[in-house]
Amino acid sequence: MKRINQYKKLFSVEDAIDLKTLKKSYRNLVKEWHPDKFQDGDVGQEVAEKKSVEIIDGYHFLVSIAPETKVANLKEYTETISNSSILDFQHKGQLLEITFLDGTTYEYFGVSKAVFIKFLNSDKQMRFARRSIFNSYLYRKSKKDLQEA
The missing domain is CATH 1.10.287 (Helix Hairpins)
Known part of the structure; x- marks a missing residue:
């Protein structure tokens, strides 16, 4: 932020x-x-x-x-969060970076440590992310991913 x-x-x-x-x-x-x-x-x-x-x-x-x-990118984003699973993630400060199996990486801004801990401890992280992170926080496609494309 x-x-x-x-x-x-x-x-x-x-x-x-x-x-x-x-x-x-x-x-x-x-x-x-x-x-x-x-x-x-x-x-x-x-x-x-x-x-x-x-x-x-x-x-x-x-x-x-x-x-x-x-x-403009909503269709691609919706497809990624609907059809791909989480490969890796990192949380630093208020930034949560999630890499999906399809190779795309998104950054979510303003994700508190408490929400990240709930995400981390969730039995079904993808389900938790769909409900609590993907459409609740400001996001952008990561620059790293844009450079690879």
Whole structure:
């Protein structure tokens, strides 16, 4: 959740993510922080490069959790959670990363430690996840999975 709020703040996004507004903000930030604008010193150029990487990562992250993106990928997501079983999972902080047998990986944001412990101790983890995690938390297809495709 911290990462979501950080990126929303960077792009001045208040509530719901609108792709058109996000793209406009992204372009303006890239123009403002492009490393080629900072030719005078190495320090300024290094800061600009780091900021550019943060802007690009933030843009791709926010696009992946935007409602329009979720609607576009809903069929694939529904098929994965309906027809594939859980292969592996990791929980760190409020992030639960689940890898399915079909090779896709999804990240679920805001999953508390208490919910994760219930998931972990469940006799039927897939059933618990379908009922309590898959459609209850903000999710996105993992970047790792997107790079492999």
